[in-house]
Amino acid sequence: MKLSKFSSFEWKKFSRSSYFEKGVVVKILLILGALYFIGLAAFLGFAIIFGLEKAIPDQDPFVTLNNFLIYYVLADLGFRYFLQQLPVMNIKPFMIIPVKRSKVINYLLLKTSLSFFNILPILFFLPVTGVLIYKSYDVLGSIIWFISFLSISFCINYANFLINKTQVFFYAIISVLAVLVGLEYFSVYPVSDLFGDLFYGFYTDKYWAIIPIGLVYVLFKANYNYILKHFYLDGAIVEKKESVKQYDLSFLNRFGKLSTFLKNDVRMILRNARPKQVVMMSFLFLFYGLFFYTQDIYQDMPAFLAFASMFITGGFLISFGQLVPSWDSEYYKLMMSQNISYRQYLESKWLLMVVACVISFILSTPYIYFGWKIYLMIAAGASFNIGLNSFITLYGGALNRVPIELNQKAKAFSNTNGFNPTQLLISLPKILGPMIIFYIPYKLLNFNAGLIALAASGVLGLIFKQKFLSIVENVYQKGKYKTLAAFNEKQ
Template sequence: MIKRLLSFEWKQFSRSSYFKKGIAIKILLAFAVLYFGGMALLLGGSLFFILKKTIPETDPMTTVNSFLFFWFIFDFMLRYFMQQLPVMNVKPLMIIPVKRNTVIYYLLGKTSVSFFNILPLFIVVPFTIVLLVQGYPVIPVLAWLIGFVAITGSINFINFLVNKNNVVFYVVLALVATFGVLEYYSIFKISEPMGYAFNYMYAHPYLVVVPIVALVALFNATFHFIKKGFYLDDAISKKVKEVSTTDLSWLNRFGAVAPFLKNDIKLIQRNVRPRQVMMMSFMFLFYGLVFYTQDTYREMPALLAFASMFITGGFLMTFGQYVPSWDSEYYKLLMSQNIPYKTYLESKWYLMVVAVLFSFILSTPYIYFGWDIFGMIAAGAVFNIGLNSFLTLFGGALNRVPIELNVKAKAFSNTNGFNPTQLLIGLPKFLLPMLIFYVPYKLINFNAGLIALALVGVLGIVFRPYIFNKIEQVYQKGKYKTIAAFSEKQ
């Protein structure tokens, strides 16, 4: 039956209109896997000798065990923000004689062979082989390896429960935050007893049964959690909610674009995915703290120009890149109305501009780092409005992947609506401002770089009608291809 389920998924993928785009994404992911896998193998094979050279007075195994707690925390955080949970259309399977347990085992099997579970093996397996070659006892080393793999698998199922159950999410969040604060202020270093525990398990290999039992328990907990809601009635029932209305009449002053602005605001208010992306976009406001607080970056102004794009352009780069996919569920209706395409595009542009201006206002505390830094943020805001906003709209003309508005998934990792073309369109948004700033900065001075960056944005605003006409032509040319692509659900 598992073989047949795999066959169903392959047929669904290969027969769809987005097959070529899916192949492109998977090729990019394959290259990423090869790169990171190769780096992990290199690290795993050389880790023993690096530790032996840098910390000769301590056994490399002991050193590794003392840092395993931080590795597992990093692993969990990376999974939470990046790992895409397995999805499958199970409704058709519920009305045919297929055992629920089989489908659930298949889903859990998919998440067990995740890249995030395999990558650590590229580090610990070579490290284990080196230990054995160096004469370490076989049974303790293998027990340590099994324990590491079991804890990695346990984190996988914890991540699954955290994403699906609010109670588990808040409990885990409270534990991580508590131990993080205690560790940071040296009140209680949880990393030390964790290191002792692994050293003790290495000295007493029979204790490997503890992480194995934890893995089995978490697997069963995840299995029963999925099974509890695995019923046809639960899958097809609609949750009835009281609809609240918002008075958006004040938007009428924007004229013809007002109905579209109202529609976008309601879309963000009422749907999971756009609300998720909008909240994530405000995290970009703190991006400058990574660069402006480090003297190393202060000596590389081109990187500061790179950071300034993100501070005010979070909404533009997250929400904006999915135009017009946000409207994919009712795109046919929009295109059947007697509405100029330019008006539709202008509404999206105004929304991004307001978001950039609002982010700029919220960024005023960066004055603390100096007026030169705040001036760069201001120049970045003008550049985002005058050029990056148009690049974003142009990229949308090539984006024909629909979005399911109420699919709750990680905003960082959800590839629903993703198009590899966005990667190519996104490069100028990051690299161009660095180049425009750096050349005048190097030839003249810092202020010349800021003026050049802002001037490009001002020119974009001045030539906005001409740019809009060109972008509209691209949208009009691919209009019916976009409608056809949005009609097919992934």
């Protein structure tokens, strides 16, 4: 069977899916967003050499660019891990017909190369290469430098596949990155200079390009062998029995009727891979303020400080709340067939997010080091998260109907990211809201007025809690059957 035949099957599956005709407006906005980023990448590619030449006239702009590209590589790896959807296909039908496993696996891996995240680097590095040739840099060296970074992009692509599928690879990558960042941060060894010399070496010592090209092959084979190891009908059909730990959650009984839902959510988080990743990512949000509070440029832009303050305590709320009710997609039909209160279901999710915000606020206490003004802004951001952002997030969850398969480790061929582009649109009021609420009183009066307005918005949200919950409940009730149909359909 030719690889083009697989593409034909995938297109028919996509075009015949109910998802194909849904969300036309969202699709248009996403296309416009993609065109924007494509244009931005191309513009930066053309302008960056000229910009560095003007900014640092005493140094070769190409050398300067290579010194900073390690940060691009790290950022690309991070964005892919949290945002990139891994292409998948239903491999079970191919297991019972005479199709070589190697062809199916090769197609699956080659399909990952068509990711939007692989197209952007081409649109950035290709104009850079053109500018280098235009400015009389070595033609062959510039082309090999471009091929090297294209190879690095594919390395990140295949590494991301392994990181999402195997916990061992994930922790290995995290450990290496932690060591490199530690060496650079504590001035033990200039890691950025080392990588800058390596990247520039792709241009000067052209044989260095063998390193990224060879690494692409190694990572491709690692993915191939991993999939081949799990490419068996019994592994795809027969589920492995695992022992399940029991947890004493009796302390949640104090919440009355909500305790049943809270216990289910806590067990889900403790027992499954994907929710554990959300908790880990939420913890990383606590360090978000270090980027803003340590930069002098943001001290004169308090609206951005308000944005950062909201993120510090809103990590779990944003990452967990935006996927309500997708967390329950595997048993949502069962839940909806029971005599349970939708209001109690939503209120339990709200309460879980509120508790997480309170814990995050307590853990953010060390930010007092930057002054009470910053800490009070974090407190105001926590108030906004608890009183307003929690309801906005729950409301947005009603529009998110992408099912989530909770345990990534157990399913080698399933889409484990659960990322819905609609979330990007829903995130706009959550991001711009605290900035606007703070900035208007700040501009008209003073800094304290902005703080009071941001904190008061959360207090008002708590006062009108029942009204907001009724609005959110009504949205969920209206979209109940659409949600059931979406969860019932495998993407």
